[in-house]
Amino acid sequence: MEGKEIMQSLSNRKKVLEQKPMNFWERMYLPAIARGLGITIRHFFKPKATYKYPEVQRPYSKNFRGQHSLKRDEEGRERCTACGLCALSCPAEAITMISAERKKGEEHLYREEKYAAVYEINMLRCIFCGLCEEACPKEAIFLDGSHVPPEQLRKDFIYGKDKLVEPRFEYKKEHETTA
């Protein structure tokens, strides 16, 4: 009795499927084939889902997480302060870094007093979860690139600062022209 009550539909959407023996029309099979043929020929003329890749590239989604880039601030200085929170948050242990202290005369290069002398991400380990991006207190790392290109050797997948830091833009020129 209890079991039966459990089987009752709570949503009132339960439908009991009746399995009737097929009638002659259904057993003939040909009408069903004709319907199937109709479906496939409709698909034949439908627009195709394929992007012809090298010629047509599919746009990335807005929140696509691709290759990391280390950001600069509005004066072109590296934002990263080598706090190591990204490495700590990384579930795949893909990030490693060696910090260094900013010397006098390097203020135009590094924003904070401490900076990452070496910053490496192993792209084979990285799972592109975006936790480093979330962990970063300095808004220094974002996964805003495209996908990581293929390489021949494993060691080439360990990206250093040369590949990660975004290129320096000429802020000074802009500044001068506006002034």
Added chain:
Amino acid sequence: MESALLVEKTILVVAVFAITLVIAMYSTLVERKVAGFMQARFGPDRAGPFGILQPLCDGGKFFFKEEIIPAGAHKFLFIIGPAVAMFTACISSAVIPWGQELTIGDRVITLQVADINVGVLYIFGVVALGVYGIMIGGWASNNKYSLMGAVRAASQSISYEIGMGLSLIALLMVTGTLSLREIVAQQEGFVNWNIWVQPIGFLIFLVCAFAECNRVPFDLAECETELIGGYNVEYSSMKLAFYMFAEYINMFVSSSLMAALYFGGYNFPFMYDLGLSQNWITIIGVLVFFAKILAFIFFFMWIRWTIPRFRYDQLMRLGWKILIPLAVANIVLTGIITIVKDTYF
């Protein structure tokens, strides 16, 4: 005069052979294209514009593949198998009338390689031979899967040949001749097509043609899920290509047979009302015939990408318990209608 006939026939044979091969070759591409289009993708389109060089690439690749003959295989039969399959597939196109007469100078050229008066019987004999290629290959491979595939192919094609033959008997009762040329010539215009007098016969013939060609939904001889490829598991390189090619040639030949027997062959509506010369009628007729054939080939592919494969017992049940009684009933019905028509009208 005799040498002229020889030259004429040689040219015709070579032309038919070349056309058959080209159509079979491009059927492989079209098949993949059709499959793609029905599955919301494009199919191969990298080799040349729209992928038209794809069959050449595939063929070239087959030539360079390693030739493997299994140690336990019967070497001679292993080699002869695909050759037989290919040979029987090719010779069946000999009796198909491709068109009417061409008049060049004072010479009348019939566009048919051999107008034998038992054309339909010849086709039947050759089609029955076709299964030998599969059987020999499957047996010679010394592999249980290929043997299973071969056994299936044999029993399937024997079962469906009966239905096919019975459906043709009804057609022959209507036409009164076994010569394919005459059968086509009778279907002048549009209303005389045999499909209008033999719709059930055509349906049976169509289903049996699918089974004879080992095409989906009756491709149990090469059923991947059960037999990992069937009779051609052990084959590689050009031998495998020959088997696949033979399948496409069979498809082409049975398409042309259906077009010739039931859909008027080279006849097209209003062919004598347009005021064209005989040569032009012939040329257009040939083109029309090929259009019909290509439509049938497309239909073969259309079916392939629509219907799942039958189970083996279902296949046998359909062949023996449905198609054969239906074909017999069709013969009786045709006989009654013919007698009634002859006596009362």
